[in-house]
Amino acid sequence: MHSCYLQILVNVHLFSKEGGFDFVLPENMACPPPGKFVIVPWARSWKLGVVLKAQPESQLQADRIRSVSGVVEDWPALPQAVLKLASFAADYYHANVGEVLLSSVPEFLSRSSNFSVKHNIASYLKGKRKNTFLAQQQLPSSSPAVLTPSQTQVLSWLRQQQSFAVGLLWGVTGSGKTEVYLQAVAAALTQGKTALLLVPEIALTEGLAAQVRARFPQEQVATMSSNIAPGARAAAWLATLKGQARIVVGTRSAVFAPLDNLGLVIVDEEHDASYKQQEGARIHARDLAVMRGRISNCQVLLGSATPSLESWANAQAGRYTLLRMPTRAHVNAVLPHIELINTKVAASVQGLSEPLAHALKIRLERKEQSLVFINRRGFAPVLCCEACGWIADCNNCSAHFALHRASTRKGYKLICHHCSAQQAVAQACPVCGNKDLLPKGQGTQKLEEKLAQLLPNAKIARMDRDSTRRRGASKAILAAMESGLIDILTGTQMIAKGHDFENLTLVGVLGSDSLLMSPDFRAEERLFALLMQVAGRAGRAERPGQVLIETRLPRHPLFRELLAQDYEASAKRLLVERENLGLPPYTSLAVIRAQASSDSAAQGFLTQAQLLASEELQNPHCSTSPGIRLYHPRPMAVPRVANQARWQLLIEGRSRLVLQNFLQAWLLKLRELKTAKVRWHMDVDPLEI
Ligand SMILES: [Zn+2]
Ligand SMILES: [Zn+2]
CATH class of the missing domain: 3.40.1440.60 (PriA, 3(prime) DNA-binding domain)
Known part of the structure; x- marks a missing residue:
């Protein structure tokens, strides 16, 4: 034996x-x-x-x-495919x-x-025999819609594929990508296969899942995202493992959903940064979804109105098939009209530019809905003393405190957005004693307050991380918006994604310049995607939409491309820039981030790492050295968080393969270094450097 x-x-x-x-x-x-x-x-x-x-x-x-x-x-x-992945x-x-x-x-x-x-x-x-995960929001059952010619083309491309293939579904907002997804899922099920649908945000999981359930009332649809109650989550996962649920809708970790016999992978909003995990194992779920399709030898659809430059370059190179959906699906819907408001010259009312305030008033009179987007939560990003220039800074981080209205709506408090430290607001400036401390700039809470003063009869709601902490809170806000209980919805990125409100005809955008000025090499790509997405919320049905963007930089090329809603021009310009600068997708990057209580410890570790790397590169057996470029250690964009000094070391490879070969050899040595006082991790294909 x-x-x-x-x-x-x-x-x-x-x-x-x-x-x-x-x-x-x-x-x-x-x-x-x-x-x-x-x-x-x-x-x-x-x-x-x-x-x-x-x-x-x-x-x-x-x-x-x-x-x-x-x-x-x-x-x-x-399933073996999951183990392999x-x-x-x-x-x-x-x-x-x-x-x-x-x-x-x-x-x-x-x-x-x-x-x-x-x-x-x-x-x-x-x-738990009864399927708790079935007791979810139920829409009336839906049947397949009549397809536009471009939707038909996408589906017939899918039908023609016999094995692994990636389609980049480039469809303008409102072009009916969801209908394509639903019919593609139907085709996979008809062949006796299963389907995986990934969405970037928790808030979008339930919406898409409800549509899937309405289309396939006879199927068990498993939803997988972190906000689902533990028992229901476990039940959904087990039903998938046991082959009872053939459709999974979920956020990034659902890429490992235990679906067997997979016939289709869909990644909606494939450009979205949320697909990259920022802690623990720093996987990119979109890239792994493509790999899962390869392992399962099935088709992968990557959908977006503004594809990531990586996917766009893959389509240009013929590795992915570009599938275009250039018009809106609703018969009378046209793309929204985008205008810039130069805040250097425009008059302002209650801190809003006059044209935006006017447009909001008109919508209210017409009983149409508006969305006002600002990329900052809290009341104001900075609290300062005008007399001496003192600024309320977090003691633990190299960052300013943000001013928040207390949840009781009485008074304010300071919150650090990096370490979450909280502090009461000082009565006077600790340096000069001045009692008039001034909030500078604005966040969602201040915007909400100003809108209420400007339009006292309007029903205004706010959607950001603070207002949606409770489970179900974001769902409730969206439902109120859907049923017309809200006139103006204000909020952060959360309001930009995926939602479809028929009566929404105006979108206002504030504070986009700060995103444009960010040193991150993806800043422009992201801002273009974000603005197109938020603009795309307007005028999705009968009534035309208007989009007003406040900026002090109206001549920036990005705004020119945005006004023309010309993604292709933007992608082309940014890809040329990336190629000239040797950035992805033309090179492959990895970064090692180190944190320690002192700068010298964090920097010291990375200097050692750099030394080991140089040795490895001079090693005659190291075949990759010509394609590797090593940078010097430098502090991260926010150099100190929660009393930890943060440094990073960037490594650039000519290709993924060259980089991977090098990393493997280097990491073996790196893991032997004594690092008792330093915490470090490797991030391959980092989003931010
Ligand atoms: Zn002062
Ligand atoms: Zn802090």
Whole structure:
């Protein structure tokens, strides 16, 4: 009788801190295949694990071998495609495979505090039989719409593909991308396959899922995003694993959804920065979605009105197929009319430019809805003393405090947007004693207040991170907007995405110049996408839409392209710039970020890292050196957060392959450095440098 040893993923700590373990299976148990879930004893409790590999013997010492408590028999194994994707992601992003994969398994099923996994699973099997995730918002069932010629073309392209292919669905706002998604999903289901739909934001998950449910009332649709109640999340995930739910709608971690027999992957708003994870394993879900399509040999649709420059370049190079939808789907809808308001010359009313204030008034009289966008939450970004120039700064960060109205609506408080520290507002300037402290600039709260003074009869609502903290809050605001209970909705990026209000005819944009001035190399690409998206909220149905953008820089080329709503011109200009500067997509980047209590520790670590890299590059066996460029360590844009000094080191590779080969060799050495006082991580394809 020979034993079966298993390599099992339990959690990230298992491999990163304590080294590896192997697990032995009791002799009477059959050896489970990779992907099978098992229960292993862990710190006086149990944990859920996934079998990675089964082998007849173990290379480890006896004290590194534990026994398995049981196999979760009634769960199918994770699909092989998911295991493959996780292992690809772990290699590419230089992350731990456990961190990558197990973060997509609902915590409800794997947590060990208070309850054991066994208990959780047992209680799930007993009590949670009814599909809690089905008790969601229900729309009346919908049937396929009559297609526009361009929608038909996209769907027939999809039908023609027999294997892996990526289509970049470039459709203007309101062109009917969702209808294409729904009919593409229908085609996949007809072939007996499953479908995965990714959206960038939690708030969009439920909206799209409701539309999917309305179209496929006979199907179980699983939604996966972090705001869903733990039990419902676990139920949705299990229904997917068991093949009961054939459609998954979710945010980035849903790219690892346990769908078997995948026939279609859709990434909506593929340009959106939220697809990149900014902590833990820094995966990019859009890129992994393409890889998932490759592994499952199925079609991938990347949808956007303003594709990322990476995807655009891929389409230009013929790696992706460009699928255009240049007109709005609604018969009478035209693209909104965009105008700039030069705030250097325009008169102002209550801090709003006169033309915008006037336009808002007219909409109110006509009983039409308006949206006013500003990219800053809180009351004001800065509180200062006009007498001596003192500014309220966070003690822990190299950043100003933002002024917020207290939730009770009485008084104000200071909040740091970097470390979340809070402080009462001083009665007088701590330097000169001046009692007139002045808020500078404006955020959503101040804007809301000003709008209320300007239009006292208007029903005004605000949607930002502060007003939507409670579960269901954003849904309630959107529902009120939908049913006409709100005249003017003001807010941050949250209001820019995906929503479709028939009676909305005016969009105002404030404070976009600060985004244009950002040192980030993606600033213009992002601003163009954001403004097109927010502008796209206006006039989606019968009535024409108007968009008014306040700026002090009306001559900037980006605004010229925006007025013409010419994405192609913008992409072309920005890609030339990127090529000249040697930036992605023409090169591949990685960054190491280090933080420590002192600058010298963080910088010192990166200097050592730089030295190791130079050695590696001079190594005659290192074949990649000509294609690698190494920069000097420098402080990050906000050099200190929560009393930690933050530095970064940028590495540029001629191509992804060259960069990956180099990173692999370098990281082996880097991980041996003593770094007790420094926390660091690697970010491949960083969004910000
Ligand atoms: Zn002062
Ligand atoms: Zn702070």
